[in-house]
Amino acid sequence: MLKRTDILTMKLMRGIVIFSIFSLSSLVAFGQMDFQSRASFELSMDLTKDMEASLEFGQRFKDNSLHYDRSLITGAVKYDLPKGFSVGAGARYLLVQNSDQILESRSRFHGDLNYRWKISSFQIKLRDRIQYGFDDISSYINFGNKLTNRSRVGIAYDIFGTPISVY
Numbered sequence: 001m002l003k004r005t006d007i008l009t010m011k012l013m014r015g016i017v018i019f020s021i022f023s024l025s026s027l028v029a030f031g032q033m034d035f036q037s038r039a040s041f042e043l044s045m046d047l048t049k050d051m052e053a054s055l056e057f058g059q060r061f062k063d064n065s066l067h068y069d070r071s072l073i074t075g076a077v078k079y080d081l082p083k084g085f086s087v088g089a090g091a092r093y094l095l096v097q098n099s100d101q102i103l104e105s106r107s108r109f110h111g112d113l114n115y116r117w118k119i120s121s122f123q124i125k126l127r128d129r130i131q132y133g134f135d136d137i138s139s140y141i142n143f144g145n146k147l148t149n150r151s152r153v154g155i156a157y158d159i160f161g162t163p164i165s166v167y
Contacts, residue, residue, distance in 0.1 A: 016124070034062065034063055034064050035064045035065055036060065036061060036062050036065060036069070037060070037061045037065040038058060038059070038060045038061075039058065039059045039060075040056055040057065040058035040059070041056070041057045041058075042054055042055070042056040042057075043055045043056075047077075050079055050080040050081075051077065051078070051079050051080070052077070052078045052079075052080075053075075053076070053077050053078075054074075054075070054076050054077075054078070055073070055074070055075050056072075056073070056074040056075075056076075057071075057072075057073055058071065058072045058073075058074070059071055059072075060072075067097075068097055069096070069097060070094050070095060070096040070097065071094070071095045072092055072093065072094045072095075073092070073093050074090055074091070074092040074093075075090055075091055075092075076088055076089065076090030076091075076110075077089055077090065078112070078114075084115055084116045084117055084118075085113070085114065085115055086112075086113075086114045086115075086116070087111070087112065087113055087114070088111070088112040088114065089109075089110065089111050089112070090109070090110050090112075091107065091108070091109050091110075092107065092108050092109075092110070093105070093106075093107050094106040094107070094108075104135065106133060106134065106135055107133065107134050108131050108132060108133035108134065108146075109131065109132050109133075110129050110130065110131035110132075111129070111130050111131075112127055112128070112129045113127070113128045114126065114127045114128075115127075121157055121158045122155060122156070122157050123155070123156040123157075124153075124154070124155055125152075125153070125154040125155070125156060126151075126152070126153055126154075127151065127152040127154075128149070128150075128151050129149070129150045129151070129152070130147070130148075130149055131146075131147075131148050131149075131150065132146070132147050132148075133146040133148070134146075
């Protein structure tokens, strides 16, 4: 016989799946035409019991991973809230190679609201990010700023102590 919490969990999971199907079915999707690769290295440390700081270095390649695309460095802080919620903020600096093979500098700031829900060996992760970017120094003057909302849904599963995540 199923426990009340198991029944509620199954109903909640069914609701999440139905909501995801309806949400994703209304989006226009564009396929990626080439193989791109990303390499990154992240350092993180706990500042307090509930606060963490991180610094990430990344490199991206495009055109079947044969050509340099961009380098980036991201600094962020995350604070854990009760009941699986957390908030975060960060800044990213990028060097991007444009179609004329010229490097352009860009920067962006972001704020995150995260939710993590653990069910047995699974974790469902939700993130809503508001980011505000600048193309280069002249965009402060020319109003080339970009305000973007990015949402992410992910699921992680521990396989013999090794977490596997899909976003």
